[in-house]
Amino acid sequence: MHALRAVFAPTCSPFREKPFLLERLMLIESGSPVAADTRVGISLTINGQHRELQVAPWTTLLDLLRETLDLTGTKKGCDHGQCGACTVLVDGVRVNSCLALAVMKDGAEVTTVEGLAGLSNGGAGSNGLHPMQAAFVEHDAFQCGYCTPGQLCSSVGMMNEGHAHSRDEIREAMSGNICRCGAYTNIVDAIEDVMAQDGAAQDLGAAR
Ligand code: FES
Ligand code: FES
Incomplete structure (x- = not known):
């Protein structure tokens, strides 16, 4: 130590x-x-593509995605686990990639916003988008768009968890994803729409 x-x-x-x-x-x-040029071999499946990588032990998953693999859809906001901009899916679970060391995810399956459409059960729609992406467009659920990749990955992960069934529960479950533009109402509308299509929402139409 x-x-x-x-x-x-x-x-x-x-x-x-x-x-x-x-x-x-x-x-x-x-x-x-440990020498400063130490590298550790890891394997990851990123957006369906198997990758063998050599990473410095202190490299975060976020920096690996953005700086090494040029997957810049995943955003760096606070870099301290506070904003959710860096959210990706690791084995289907939403993770703040700024808090995850890449070496800790050896062998995992990582999905970023660039690969989200490939996760859709029915495949990407005719527009090439995951249903959640299409709903965000439909409901105008972003302004500057900086938080949007994290919001999208987080909302898909939230649906995988299966705990949120109402607007209030969606808001609570998505509270780790900050939107500086304040597009929350439209974001919840979009998520609720997809959950309704998926049969996951129980009290649609609750007071907004
Ligand atoms: S950049 Fe990771 S939580 Fe803000
Ligand atoms: S759309 Fe601008 S931060 Fe959310």
């Missing part, structure tokens, strides 16, 4: 800003100093 702190802490901003990353790194600590 001391070796890791000595090697990384003085120069590596992720550890200054996110001490918990250092704690996570203990899981792969070998007990000896």
Whole structure:
């Protein structure tokens, strides 16, 4: 542990800003100093494509997606797990990718907004969109669009969880995804629409 702190802490901003990353790194600590050019081999299936990757142990899943794989649909907002802009699906579960070390997701299946259409049971619609994407367009559920990839992945993950059945429950379940433009009403409309199509919503038409 001391070796890791000595090697990384003085120069590596992720550890200054996110001490918990250092704690996570203990899981792969070998007990000896780790060189700054250390890379760990991992395999991920990203949007249906198998990838063998060499990553620095401290690389977040968000940075791997954006900086290495050029999948820039996933957004970096707060980089501290507070805004949800970086939400992706890992094995069908919504995850803040800024809080996940890539090495911790070895072997996982990752879906970003770029691959969302491929998750649709009936395949992408004629417009090439996942039903949730189409509903966001239909309900004008965004303004600047910065939060939208995270909102989309989070809403699909929320439906996988199966806990939200009303507008209030949708709002609660989506509360980790911040929209600075305040498009919340239309976002909930879009999600509710898809849930209705899916038969998941029980009290549609509740007071808005
Ligand atoms: S960028 Fe990950 S939660 Fe804000
Ligand atoms: S649409 Fe602008 S932040 Fe949500």
